[in-house]
Amino acid sequence: MFKIATWNVNSIRIRLNLLAKLVYDEIPDVICLQEVKAKEADFPFTEIKKLGFENIALYSMPGYNGVAILSKIPFLKEQKYTRVEKNDARHISVELNNGIELHNVYVPAGGDIPDANNNPSFVHKLNFIDEMKDFFEKTPNKKRIICGDFNVAPLDNDVWNHKAMLKIISHTPIEIEKVNNWFNCGKFIDIIRSIYPEPEKVYSWWSYRNPNWQTNNKGRRLDHIWCSPDIAQKINEVKILKSFRLQERPSDHVPIIAELEI
């Protein structure tokens, strides 16, 4: 049995109490965090080790971005990746000693204007996704999990209104095409949708800017867990922990849990 969590925490230091709740409630073996927003010297290694995660792989920078893998399972190897020629701290991987190669990815949000000619952030996002596809195409592996905040809601029911969202970054056709190319290059399985297939609406993020987020429920499924075909038939359970959005000082993303038999 292998239990993995992925969560965009939007600052690890602010979210330590909720991280502890996640650990106590779900007892995951591995937690992938995005947007830790703390440089190495400010990262709460001691507190996280006290929660039972002795193995920590961190790729971070001051202020923005930053990804971490917290694990009860030792690492055989870890790697940080420079993406689109920026030391942006958005992609880290570890080889777990249970044979799984685990990638934790934070795809750029891409700004507000859905036009590559007028928005360098959007270009950066598109190039980032292309680079992910190239990377995974060139380095096939049969026991692989890729998870994180991809900042793209690829399916119609990953957003509250498919048609209304087509011009909103995270659901534009060009992003969806690129994410699909990435997805298809490894014949990956969308672990979340394998348990909650369309047309069910599935969201993992609700904007901070909407105080009525619960009533309006205009969420998006931006966070993903994919796996290679070899481990796909052994998915026991997937949970999207929406209650974390109701806690005091929540992240705008909620944790996602997947339990696999490996």
Next chain:
DNA sequence: ATGGTGGAAGGTCCA
């Protein structure tokens, strides 16, 4: 019809 909120920093930038 632009703003709404949150976080890191201690300016504004980013989401």
